[in-house]
Amino acid sequence: xxxxxxxxxxxxxxxxxxxxxxxxxxxxxxxxxxxxxxxxxxxxxxxxxxxxxxxxxxxxxxxxxxxxxxxxxxxxxxxxxxxxxxxxxxxxxxxxxxxxxxxxxxxxxxxxxxxxxxxxxxxxxxxxxxxxxxxxxxxxxxxxxxxxxxxxxxxxxxxxxxxxxxxxxxxxxxxxxxxxxxxxxxxxxxxxxxxxxxxxxxxxxxxxxxxxxxxxxxxxxxxxxxxxxxxxxxxxxxxxxxxxxxxxxxxxxxxxxxxxxxxxxxxxxxxxxxxxxxxxxxxxxxxxxxxxxxxxxxxxxxxxxxxxxxxxxxxxxxxxxxxxxxxxxxxxxxxxxxxxxxxxxxxxxxxxxxxxxxxxxxxxxxxxxxxxxxxxxxxxxxxxxxxxxxxxxxxxxxxxxxxxxxxxxxxxxxxxxxxxxxxxxxxxxxxxxxxxxxxxxxxxxxxxxxxxxxxxxx
Amino acid sequence: xxxxxxxxxxxxxxxxxxxxxxxxxxxxxxxxxxxxxxxxxxxxxxxxxxxxxxxxxxxxxxxxxxxxxxxxxxxxxxxxxxxxxxxxxxxxxxxxxxxxxxxxxxxxxxxxxxxxxxxxxxxxxxxxxxxxxxxxxxxxxxxxxxxxxxxxxxxxxxxxxxxxxxxxxxxxxxxxxxxxxxxxxxxxxxxxxxxxxxxxxxxxxxxxxxxxxxxxxxxxxxxxxxxxxxxxxxxxxxxxxxxxxxxxxxxxxxxxxxxxxxxxxxxxxxxxxxxxxxxxxxxxxxxxxxxxxxxxxxxxxxxxxxxxxxxxxxxxxxxxxxxxxxxxxxx
Numbered sequence: 001x002x003x004x005x006x007x008x009x010x011x012x013x014x015x016x017x018x019x020x021x022x023x024x025x026x027x028x029x030x031x032x033x034x035x036x037x038x039x040x041x042x043x044x045x046x047x048x049x050x051x052x053x054x055x056x057x058x059x060x061x062x063x064x065x066x067x068x069x070x071x072x073x074x075x076x077x078x079x080x081x082x083x084x085x086x087x088x089x090x091x092x093x094x095x096x097x098x099x100x101x102x103x104x105x106x107x108x109x110x111x112x113x114x115x116x117x118x119x120x121x122x123x124x125x126x127x128x129x130x131x132x133x134x135x136x137x138x139x140x141x142x143x144x145x146x147x148x149x150x151x152x153x154x155x156x157x158x159x160x161x162x163x164x165x166x167x168x169x170x171x172x173x174x175x176x177x178x179x180x181x182x183x184x185x186x187x188x189x190x191x192x193x194x195x196x197x198x199x200x201x202x203x204x205x206x207x208x209x210x211x212x213x214x215x216x217x218x219x220x221x222x223x224x225x226x227x228x229x230x231x232x233x234x235x236x237x238x239x240x241x242x243x244x245x246x247x248x249x250x251x252x253x254x255x256x257x258x259x260x261x262x263x264x265x266x267x268x269x270x271x272x273x274x275x276x277x278x279x280x281x282x283x284x285x286x287x288x289x290x291x292x293x294x295x296x297x298x299x300x301x302x303x304x305x306x307x308x309x310x311x312x313x314x315x316x317x318x319x320x321x322x323x324x325x326x327x328x329x330x331x332x333x334x335x336x337x338x339x340x341x342x343x344x345x346x347x348x349x350x351x352x353x354x355x356x357x358x359x360x361x362x363x364x365x366x367x368x369x370x371x372x373x374x375x376x377x378x379x380x381x382x383x384x385x386x387x388x389x390x391x392x393x394x395x396x397x398x399x400x401x402x403x404x405x406x407x408x409x410x411x412x413x414x415x416x417x418x419x420x421x422x423x424x425x426x427x428x429x430x431x432x433x434x435x436x437x438x439x440x441x442x443x444x445x446x447x448x449x450x451x452x453x454x455x456x457x458x
Numbered sequence: 459x460x461x462x463x464x465x466x467x468x469x470x471x472x473x474x475x476x477x478x479x480x481x482x483x484x485x486x487x488x489x490x491x492x493x494x495x496x497x498x499x500x501x502x503x504x505x506x507x508x509x510x511x512x513x514x515x516x517x518x519x520x521x522x523x524x525x526x527x528x529x530x531x532x533x534x535x536x537x538x539x540x541x542x543x544x545x546x547x548x549x550x551x552x553x554x555x556x557x558x559x560x561x562x563x564x565x566x567x568x569x570x571x572x573x574x575x576x577x578x579x580x581x582x583x584x585x586x587x588x589x590x591x592x593x594x595x596x597x598x599x600x601x602x603x604x605x606x607x608x609x610x611x612x613x614x615x616x617x618x619x620x621x622x623x624x625x626x627x628x629x630x631x632x633x634x635x636x637x638x639x640x641x642x643x644x645x646x647x648x649x650x651x652x653x654x655x656x657x658x659x660x661x662x663x664x665x666x667x668x669x670x671x672x673x674x675x676x677x678x679x680x681x682x683x684x685x686x687x688x689x690x691x692x693x694x695x696x697x698x699x700x701x702x703x704x705x706x707x708x709x710x711x712x713x714x715x716x717x718x719x720x721x722x723x724x725x726x727x728x729x730x731x732x733x734x735x736x737x738x739x740x741x742x743x744x745x746x747x748x749x750x751x752x753x754x755x756x757x758x759x760x761x762x763x764x765x766x767x768x769x770x771x772x773x774x775x776x777x778x779x780x781x782x783x784x785x786x787x788x789x
C-alpha cells in the first residue's frame with residue numbers, strides 16, 4: 001500500500017503542476033477546450049467503437065470538440081502520426097504507449113487517460129491446421145469441440161511441420177500488441193515456444209528459439225494473408241476472426257476472453273505534451289469517450305445493433321453488418337455453424353473497463369520482460385514508476401467526477417476514487433491458472449515454465 | 459482565334475463525305491463499332507465475373523458495379539445532409555457559448571465528416587493538376603535551357619538519365635520525411651498529405667517534360683534560328699518568338715505523357731501514403747473486406763480510367779489549340 005500512496009502523491013503534484021485542478025472535488029468548473037479541432041486515428045477494428053460513437057452521437061461536439069476521425073494503414077503509421085502531431089490522439093494498442101515511453105521501438109512520451117475496452121480478440125487457424133488439430137480436441141456430448149481449446153492440441157501439428165522442415169508461421173499485428181502477448185501466452189501455455197526478442201543485440205524479430213514463428217501483419221490483411229498460405233494462423237481483433245469464418249478460410253480456436261477473462265485491450269493514446277498543453281481538452285476528450293463507452297454497454301448492450309450499423313459504414317470498420325454483429329452482440333462463431341454465446345466478448349464500460357489501471361500496464365510489461373523486449377531485470381518499483389508515467393487515472397478521475405457533478409453519470413458506475421489505488425485484485429482467470437498480482441511483477445514472471453525469468457538475460 | 463478559324467475548315471472537309479455510303483461507313487465507324495466493342499466487353503465481363511469466386515463473394519459484374527455507383531451517390535447526398543446539420547449545430551453551439559462567455563470569438567470550423575467518393579475524385583484531380591503544373595513550371599524552362607545549350611545538356615544529361623527511370627513511389631518515403639521535417643507549422647493551411655502527394659506527382663512528371671522540351675528546342679529548324687540571327691533578336695525575344703512556337707508540339711507531347719504518368723502515379727501514391735483521394739478509397743475498400751467492397755473498387759477503377767481518358771483528351775485539345783502545326787497533334 002506504501003506504493004499506492006506514493007503514486008497518489010506524485011499524481012496530485014503532477015495534476016497541480018499541470019493545471020489539472022479538477023482532480024479534487026471542490027475544483028473549479030471545467031474550462032473550455034483550448035484546442036477545438038482535433039484529428040484522431042484508428043485502425044479498422046470493432047474496438048474503435050467508443051471513438052466512432054462519441055462522434056456520431058455528438059458526445060465530442062457536446063464538449064465543444066470538432067473531431068475528424070481517420071483510418072490509419074497500420075499501427076506504426078498511427079503511432080508516428082500521434083508522435084509527429086499529424087494526429088492529436090488515437091486508438092492504440094495498450095503496449096504502444098508503454099513501449100514508446102520505455103523507448104522500445106520509437107521513443108516518445110505517450111500517455112493514456114482512458115482504457116478503451118476489455119477482450120475482443122481471437123486466435124484463428126487455417127482450415128488445414130484446424131483439421132489436423134481436431135483429433136486432439138476433446139468433444140462435448142453433442143459432438144462439438146470442448147472449449148477453451150488449449151495450444152496442447154496444436155503442439156503435435158507444430159512438431160509435425162518442424163520435423164518436415166517447414167517453418168510454422170503465425171501472424172500478429174504488432175510487436176507490442178496485445179495480440180502478440182496473447183498469442184505467445186496461449187502458445188507457451190500449451191508448450192509451444194513463441195521465441196524471444198533481444199533488442200540489446202539488435203534482434204527485434206522475436207524469433208530466437210522459436211517453435212512457432214510470429215510476424216507482423218496489419219489486422220485487415222490477416223484473412224488475405226492466411227488465405228494466401230503465408231501464415232497458418234493469427235491473433236487479431238474483431239471482425240477479422242469472424243471474417244475468416246464467413247469467408248470459410250479459417251476457424252477461430254480460442255478467444256482472448258478464454259485466455260485471460262476480461263483482459264484490458266486498446267487504450268486511447270495522446271502525447272504527454274498534448275495533455276500538458278491542453279489540459280481541458282484532454283479531460284473533455286476523456287469525458288466524451290466515457291459517455292460513448294457507457295452508451296455502448298447501456299441497458300445490457302441494447303445499443304449494440306445501432307453501434308454495429310455505424311461501424312459497418314465504409315469509413316469506420318467497413319466490414320459487413322453480420323460479420324461485426326457476430327461478436328459485438330454477444331455471440332461468437334467458432335467453426336462454421338458453431339455459434340456460442342460470449343456475452344462479454346466486447347466489453348466497453350462494465351467491470352470498470354475504461355479505468356486505466358496501473359496493474360494492466362504492468363501486466364503488459366511483465367510480458368515484455370518474459371519475451372525479452374525488456375532485456376534485463378528491473379525492480380518492481382521500476383515497473384510501477386513506468387506504469388504511473390503512462391497510465392493516467394488522474395485525468396480519468398477528473399473527467400468522471402465532472403460527469404457525475406453534471407448528472408451525466410452516477411458515482412456507482414466508477415471505481416471508488418477515494419480508495420482506488422490503481423491495482424486490480426490478484427487476477428486468477430488465466431488459461432494456465434497462473435495468478436497475476438500487479439504488485440509483484442518479478443515474482444509473477446518466475447511462475448512461467450516458458451519465458452525469461454528474473455535474473456535471466458539472453 | 460485559332461479555333462474559330464479552324465472549325466469552318468473542318469466542316470468543309472467533312473462535307474464531301476456526306477453521300478449515302480460515306481455517311482453509313484462513318485456512322486458504323488464512329489458509333490456502331492465502339493458500341494459493339496463495349497457490349498462484347500460487358501458480356502465477357504459478366505460471364506467471367508460469374509465464374510470467379512473470391513473469398514469476398516462473387517467477382518462483381520456490371521450490374522453490381524452499377525448498383526454501387528448508385529449507392530456511392532446516395533452516400534454522397536447523405537453526407538451533404540449531415541454537413542448541413544453539422545453547421546447548424548455549430549452555429550447554435552457558438553451562439554450558446556457567446557451568451558455564456560462574451561469574450562469568445564465564434565469560429566465556423568470545417569465539416570469533420572469523411573470525404574465521400576465524389577469528394578475524393580475532386581481531391582485527386584486537384585492534387586494531380588497542382589503537381590503537374592508545378593512540374594511544368596520547373597520542367598519547361600529547364601528543358602528550354604537544356605535544349606538551347608549543348609553544354610548544359612551534357613551537364614544535366616547523366617542526372618536526368620539516372621532519375622528518369624526511378625519509380626516515384628521510391629521517392630515517397632523520402633518526400634514524406636522531408637515534408638514533415640520542413641513543413642512544420644502548428645496549424646497548416648495546406649494539409650501535409652496533399653503536399654506529399656503533390657511533390658511525388660511533380661517528381662514523376664518532371665522528366666518526360668524536360669526531355670521532350672529539350673529535344674523540341676534542340677531540333678528547331680536551322681532556318682528559323684538563322685532568321686533570328688539575321689534579325690539580331692535579343693535572347694529573350696529569341697526564346698519567345700522563335701524557340702517557343704517552334705517547340706510547342708514537342709512540349710505538349712511531353713506534357714501529355716507526363717499527365718498520363720502523373721495520374722497513374724497519384725493513385726498508387728495515395729494508396730501507399732494513405733493520402734486522401736481515389737487511391738485511398740480503393741485501399742480502404744480493400745481493407746474493409748465487405749461483400750460490396752469489390753464492386754466499389756471496380757466502380758473506382760472505371761472512374762479512374764475515365765478520368766485518365768478525359769485528362770488525356772483535354773491535353774490533346776490544348777495541344778491542338780496552341781500548335782501551329784495541327785498535324786503533330788494526333789491521338
